[in-house]
Amino acid sequence: MLMSPWRSDFPALAILEAQGQTYLDSAATAQKPQALIDALTGYYTCGTANVHRAQHQPAERATRAFEDARIKVAQWLNAACPTEIVFTRGATEALNLLAYGLEPLIEADDEIVVSALEHHANLLPWQQLAKRRNAKLLVLPLNDRGVIDMEAAASLIGPRTRLLAVSQLSNVLGVWQPLAELLPLAKAQGALTVVDGAQGVVHGRHDMQSLACDFYVLSSHKLYGPEGVGALYGRGESLLKLRHWQFGGEMVRVADFHHAEFHAAPLGFEAGTPPIGAVIGLGATLDYLSRLDAAAVSGHEEALHMRLLAGLAVRKGVRLLGEPRLALASFTVDGVHHGDLAHLLTEQGIAIRSGTHCAQPLMSALKVDGAIRVSLGLYNDGTDLERFFSALDQALELLQ
Ligand SMILES: Cc1ncc(COP(=O)(O)O)c(C=O)c1O
Missing domain, CATH: 3.90.1150.10 (Aspartate Aminotransferase, domain 1)
Structure with a gap:
């Protein structure tokens, strides 16, 4: 049956x-487990508070739950450290963060490589970055099975490649992409690698330390969690390459009217009040999934x-x-x-x-x-x- x-x-x-x-239609968004609904109810009925700001008890509780969720995402992805996880509003925002954050590293005639199967979220931020910097966007073709053509990739990824951004699992074709062979081609040229894990993260566990990409993005709502939250995984040394992109509360260390200094990742890339309830809900969803x-x-x-x-x-x-x-x-x-x-x-x-x-x-x-x-x-x-x-x-x- x-x-x-x-x-x-x-x-x-x-x-x-x-x-x-x-x-x-779960590839668009997934239904939610009772464990998540209970966590959201618990958070909202027991008293909300903003995170990383106040010293009072509700704030301490919210901050602890929020940071626990960061640890759970890090464990889910086997990141080396929770500080390698930046919370965003979704995979799309994480990819835009990268396209703005990495902008100073891209110069005229540099090459950014994507594949022909990318979701607009992993195409348009790079297309627009290429336009802003007069760089070139190269597109890796697919074979008949819907897999990136590795021969073509080996010839297109070259010394001008600064960045490779590819999906792990296409939202249209439903086939794993050959990341284990593809990412080293970019690494060998000194290029940064970005993996769009929005679909891949939903199926099986993926180990960031063995996947060896610089950045990996996901959306909580496809992984049975709440909407409005996603995560950017960045290898420690790769996160240091990002320029800050959104400015405001809690991402700043010191500020006067004419000058400011910012926190490093993750907090430096989480400007403003984050989606606290949703982050806590994502943590509870990962707890539920871990028990299966x-x-x-x-x-x-x-x-x-x-x-x-x-x-x-x-x-x-x-x-x-x-x-x-x-x-x-x-x-x-x-x-x-x-x-x-x-x-x-x-x-x-x-x-x-x-x-x-x-x-x-x-x-x-x-x-x-x-x-x-x-x-x-x-x-x-x-x-x-x-x-x-x-x-x-x-x-x-x-x-x-
Ligand atoms: C492969 C892929 N990448 C990125 C996204 C964007 O995710 P979100 O809309 O949650 O930001 C999606 C959503 O469908 C997707 O399937």
Whole structure:
């Protein structure tokens, strides 16, 4: 039957089900575990306070919980030290922080390298940085399976490469990228490396010390945590290369009217009041995820994904984008517009995404104007897929 033993940990699933909704859009944002809801309720009902500022007891408690969450994120990623974790408002803000923070290191005619599969969040900050500095943006092509072409990468990454920014797991193609081979190519040229882990962090644990990137970014809401918070991991010596980018309270050490000195990371990059409740909620979510049997979670996700692919493979005219290996599948159907199909699926209570998935250049490269994406969370089960396929068959009967 392919049941998820963790489904009941996510109260929204039962409510959505009662409303006739089948949630298959976890790559956009995930449903939340009761453990997170309890942590948020606890924080807001027991007295909030701002962090790193006041000496009173509620502030001390909030600061301790906030800094505990930093330790939990550091442990989740096996960072060398909690000070390597900077809280941001999401993966997008973390990538913008990097593009502004690293700006002084980029000179005219330097090269910034991204790949053809990047989400706009890991493309536009670099594209705009390249424009500001008269630098060049180079794009690594993909092979037919949706994997960065390593031969092309070896020839495009060269002595002018200052920075390589690539996704670990594409939000459209659902395939791990060959970071273990790719990152050393950039390192060998003395370039900095940025990994967009917004999707990758949701599937399995990733060890920053062995991944050996300079920076890694994630969003809490895709990892079953609250919205409005993300994290930037930066290797100790790499964080020292960042120029401060947002200015205000608590990031400054001393200030007068004409001059200021700033804290180092992480606090120097967390200007203003941070999303305290959300950070504490992320910590509680990581506690919850840490208690799960990781092998059972990935086995369940793999079995669901195989069932998804098998079901798509037997439907007439369905074409997958790339060769998805986990988490999701994006597809088109011959002769059917993805918008029409999405409309009929939505009418039947199937919550999937259709469109360009914030990756317009990838869609152009694949010569499609959009696709349907089905994405899975650890709480999905076989009945979700049965409902999806039955709705798909009904929709295709009308449209084909
Ligand atoms: C691969 C990838 N990178 C970056 C992002 C941006 O994340 P956020 O919108 O949470 O900042 C997303 C969100 O869909 C994503 O899938």
